[in-house]
Amino acid sequence: MSDNESLLNDVANGDKIALQRLYTVVFPKIHSFVLKNKGKQEDAEDVFQKALMQIIARYKVKGLSIESSFEAFLFTACRNLWRRELNKRKKVVTNQEVVELYNEAEDMTAATLEQEKWELFQEKLLELSENCKTLLKLFFKKTPYKDIVKQLRYNSDNVVRQRIFNCKSQLTKMITNDVRFKHLKEL
Structure with missing residues (x-):
């Protein structure tokens, strides 16, 4: 134990x-x-x-x-x-x-x-790539895009926006495909 x-x-x-x-x-x-x-x-x-x-x-x-x-x-x-x-x-x-x-x-x-919803979110967040985890954590902390560009050495704000969108989409898909999500959604 x-x-x-x-x-x-x-x-x-x-x-x-x-x-x-x-x-x-x-x-x-x-x-x-x-x-x-x-x-x-x-x-x-x-x-x-x-x-x-x-x-x-x-x-x-x-x-x-x-x-x-x-x-x-x-x-x-x-x-x-x-x-x-x-x-x-x-x-x-x-x-x-x-x-x-x-x-x-x-x-x-x-x-x-x-x-339970928070725990599912946290679990799926950990399953993302390191880059996505880092990007989303900065995004959720409301870090300005310009600061993310500098910190992670991206080319522009648009690249950061696109990458965050893709990471959020991956996270959403992982959460909605989990059987627990369907159960939590019905409650």
Whole structure:
């Protein structure tokens, strides 16, 4: 059993030492991320707990394979949950006379689905050529085309645009051809 599998199994079974390790190692990073992104202490605690519950539920229901470190996986799940929460807050209109309904189970299901989509995207991104991975990472970081031209020594912005388009097309095709995509799309 790998370290990831062992830690995941320990956490899923409520091992206090494993949980304490996560609180010591990962929670400070989550706390810092949430505070830097319009959150409070309570928000960080909520996100951390929700992500742990989500991961444990997925592990117990259908198994879970983690390619990166468990700590990195947990941080990514927390980050995605917090971003989702921020987006949800933008859309909420508060009216004192209206009682808003909130369905925790529905929210957790949506967050889990979002995490599975992110994992599929990450997996397929890693299957691309090194050149495509580098180009798309720069593109996703919103690096200007002129900087990409200089950094990767392409001839022009047009060459970079064309190459990014081709890499995105490859990535999209790889994702849509995966059987998990069809399942995630139907949910």
